[in-house]
Amino acid sequence: xxxxxxxxxxxxxxxxxxxxxxxxxxxxxxxxxxxxxxxxxxxxxxxxxxxxxxxxxxxxxxxxxxxxxxxxxxxxxxxxxxxxxxxxxxxxxxxxxxxxxxxxxxxxxxxxxxxxxxxxxxxxxxxxxxxxxxxxxxxxxxxxxxxxxxxxxxxxxxxxxxxxxxxxxxxxxxxxxxxxxxxxxxxxxxxxxxxxxxxxxxxxxxxxxxxxxxxxxxxxxxxxxxxxxxxxxxxxxxxxxxxxxxxxxxxxxxxxxxxxxxxxxxxxxxxxxxxxxxxxxxxxxxxxxxxxxxxxxxxxxxxxxxxxxxxxxxxxxxxxxxxxxxxxxxxxxxxxxxxxxxxxxxxxxxxxxxxxxxxxxxxxxxxxxxxxxxxxxxxxxxxxxxxxxxxxxxxxxxxxxxxxxxxxxxxxxxxxxxxxxxxxxxxxxxxxxxxxxxxxxxxxxxxxxxxxxxxx
Numbered sequence: 045x046x047x048x049x050x051x052x053x054x055x056x057x058x059x060x061x062x063x064x065x066x067x068x069x070x071x072x073x074x075x076x077x078x079x080x081x082x083x084x085x086x087x088x089x090x091x092x093x094x095x096x097x098x099x100x101x102x103x104x105x106x107x108x109x110x111x112x113x114x115x116x117x118x119x120x121x122x123x124x125x126x127x128x129x130x131x132x133x134x135x136x137x138x139x140x141x142x143x144x145x146x147x148x149x150x151x152x153x154x155x156x157x158x159x160x161x162x163x164x165x166x167x168x169x170x171x172x173x174x175x176x177x178x179x180x181x182x183x184x185x186x187x188x189x190x191x192x193x194x195x196x197x198x199x200x201x202x203x204x205x206x207x208x209x210x211x212x213x214x215x216x217x218x219x220x221x222x223x224x225x226x227x228x229x230x231x232x233x234x235x236x237x238x239x240x241x242x243x244x245x246x247x248x249x250x251x252x253x254x255x256x257x258x259x260x261x262x263x264x265x266x267x268x269x270x271x272x273x274x275x276x277x278x279x280x281x282x283x284x285x286x287x288x289x290x291x292x293x294x295x296x297x298x299x300x301x302x303x304x305x306x307x308x309x310x311x312x313x314x315x316x317x318x319x320x321x322x323x324x325x326x327x328x329x330x331x332x333x334x335x336x337x338x339x340x341x342x343x344x345x346x347x348x349x350x351x352x353x354x355x356x357x358x359x360x361x362x363x364x365x366x367x368x369x370x371x372x373x374x375x376x377x378x379x380x381x382x383x384x385x386x387x388x389x390x391x392x393x394x395x396x397x398x399x400x401x402x403x404x405x406x407x408x409x410x411x412x413x414x415x416x417x418x419x420x421x422x423x424x425x426x427x428x429x430x431x432x433x434x435x436x437x438x439x440x441x442x443x444x445x446x447x448x449x450x451x452x453x454x455x456x457x458x459x460x461x462x463x464x465x466x467x468x469x470x471x472x473x474x475x476x477x478x479x480x481x482x483x484x485x486x487x488x489x490x491x492x493x494x495x496x497x498x499x500x
């Protein structure tokens with residue numbers, strides 16, 4: 045402690061410095077009187093430091109509640125006459141500089157008073173505006189909460205959460221809010237943080253895929269369409285949720301500013317590939333199916349799209365029944381009922397009617413036996429698999445080859461989900477042009493096919 049006092053010597057008065065010199069050189073030890081003397085100096089030094097610390101913290105929060113700024117500023121001036129041990133020439137020099145600066149501020153106290161009042165008014169207006177926007181979002185998203193920003197200890201503002209059916213603040217957010225509700229609040233608060241920080245680039249990684257329909261739209265509206273939102277900013281939004289792309293590119297691009305652009309990202313062998321998605325690329329499944337059925341791809345691949353098209357139009361029709369038999373590799377077509385009635389063989393008349401429907405409306409050279417024979421020839425199927433330019437078609441041929449007998453449960457689940465229309469969006473991308481099936485799925489399919497067809 046004596047070393048500290050030595051370092052402070054230049055700030056002590058001459059009288060104090062002399063006594064300090066005596067104490068530090070006293071080889072017989074410090075007396076109680078000297079100890080009390082040191083404590084007295086320490087108390088003055090602590091008080092002086094507190095006053096300097098208060099000056100350092102002086103700002104809007106410390107002055108905003110002062111009715112008269114001039115009176116408040118005078119409290120920060122330092123009077124060394126109260127610091128008998130520190131009233132040295134060096135201390136006076138430092139304090140004079142501080143007090144002179146405060147005097148200059150005091151001359152402008154009236155203007156400062158007005159600016160602080162204006163800032164308080166602006167803060168109040170901003171708080172009310174953001175509270176209103178957040179509560180509007182919560183209402184339209186179906187959340188039964190509202191927020192308010194309250195002033196604490198007349199210096200700080202903090203956000204409080206209230207249930208619409210109560211008056212008390214929610215104290216333990218983790219116990220009251222669901223995972224989705226916490227995510228929604230986090231997104232909104234993140235947006236306001238972005239507005240404050242104003243970064244050059246904002247990255248949102250799959251922000252809304254975990255929300256249901258009305259909440260997704262409310263979040264998109266809050267993030268990109270509100271008066272105070274991320275519009276007119278550079279935002280990279282990554283998502284697996286295709287409805288977001290449909291809304292931004294197809295349904296209402298005019299509600300975004302600037303007009304958004306979209307791209308489909310895939311990785312193959314560690315290489316990231318980007319393909320632009322335009323409004324023209326987003327089509328109804330009917331459009332996609334008819335286009336692919338009319339293309340020059342193999343007829344078995346065409347039947348993949350036709351069966352899905354018929355699922356939409358008439359899942360129990362004869363044509364759909366006949367095609368289902370091809371994909372289940374049945375030599376004799378069966379008619380399957382959805383009401384529990386036992387299955388039966390299709391009659392020759394039903395087979396002919398189904399064949400005529402397919403040939404007349406979709407594939408003119410369709411022949412059941414020809415397509416059935418393809419499903420029985422593993423070499424033909426492997427060749428079709430390898431020549432297919434679409435991961436989606438590869439997946440369907442894989443399904444035919446293994447006839448739902450794949451031992452890989454992950455691949456089996458993905459195959460079955462991708463095959464049925466109930467797992468697809470009404471509007472989508474053409475799988476012939478966009479690899480909507482992840483490459484890791486195809487890599488697993490390749491391994492299984494190599495096991496049953498090791499050569500060639």
